Amino acid sequence: MVTILTLAGITLGVALISSVLTLRRQSETSFSKESGQYDLVVGAKGSPLQLVLSSIYQLDIPTGNIPYSRYLALKKDRRISMAIPVGLGDNYHGFRIIGTEPSLFDLTDRGDINKKLFSFREGRSFQQDLEAVIGADVARQSGLKIGDSFVGTHGLVSTAGSSQHTDFPYRVVGILNSSGMSTDRGIYVSLSSVWRIHEKEAEIHAKLAGIDPVKGLSENREVTAVLLRLKAVGMRLWMTQEIQKRTESMAAIPVNELHRLFVRILEPVQNALLGIACLVVLVSALTIVATFYQAAERRRADLAIMRALGAHRREILALVLTEALILTVLGIGFGMLLGHGGLYAANQSLRNLWGVSIHPYELDRSELYSLSIIAVGGIIAGLLPAILAYRREPTDDLSKS
8 A cells, every 4th residue: 555655656746747847848839939920019008918918829808909000100110021910809609800911821930931820721811801711729619611601709708698790790711720829719800800890880889879870980990909020120129119108009029028927927836836746756755765664674584585595685685676666667657647648638728728739748858857866766765775675684584583
């Protein structure tokens, strides 16, 4: 029973270490890959991190809207190589409907300029109002196919009682390949589609309230955010300060905001979990010492008989150490299966919750180093009972038995 508890302790400790290290490494890689695609995000003033999470990762509520004219001004700025508008407001079964421009699908991957950031599994980009391009996760979970129609629901999350835009059905014209980024969970439509739906609703609400329909809507159109790529990355801080001081908008540097998120929030939590895992492994190592010491005490007569029959001290030492090593290796093996298997089972939930795509069975140096340390610790834990067994004289143990 003690041996089983020891094995369980090592297994749990290794599982926690493996899962935390893998999750930390791959979540940071996934977030950094996507944030690195854009130099700046421009939106309404508020929290820069909230602006980045809502406009790039679809994980938060937008800080507000900015005039469409701000997007047009940014698009004409000679320092900017690409400006992509983002308009939020509706969802389909929890997947956000994102108003934007077809130029979004022309972006190349910052890590490989010869590779497009978005690639189509089927179909094409939207070309007119009420046409939609859906991400890989949307297609898989909703079952939507090319040519299918659907209607959006008002709001960024799907809740009971939310109004549906039944008069404005979208038609799927394209399905994106899986990218492992938040784009897999997005539904992309034209900005004019988003405006058309909400301007019509505004007119209907005005008539129901007994007032004249809203006029001049086209002159007051807004976007949620603008994603920017600059011709020179070194201008990010300069443009951020300029936009903050001279306009009603705010600019955030995605890479900087993600770094703050990891340093201030995620890293302390991960370090705490690693600390707990190390304590579990330490307790397991101490249990190994106690377990094998007790086992050696119970088997003193057996070991003495082996010595009397010709077994050398080194063979007795190797036997006890081998038992400790086997227990440690089994614990590490079971722990890796439990930790990485748990990440595999939670992969889809992590994608839905954080937009993070995990490759659960990938190992890196930090995990291998940690597991090596645990293996060495298991051997060290078995040294004390092994040395005691090595130093005993068979005559003393046989006379007692």
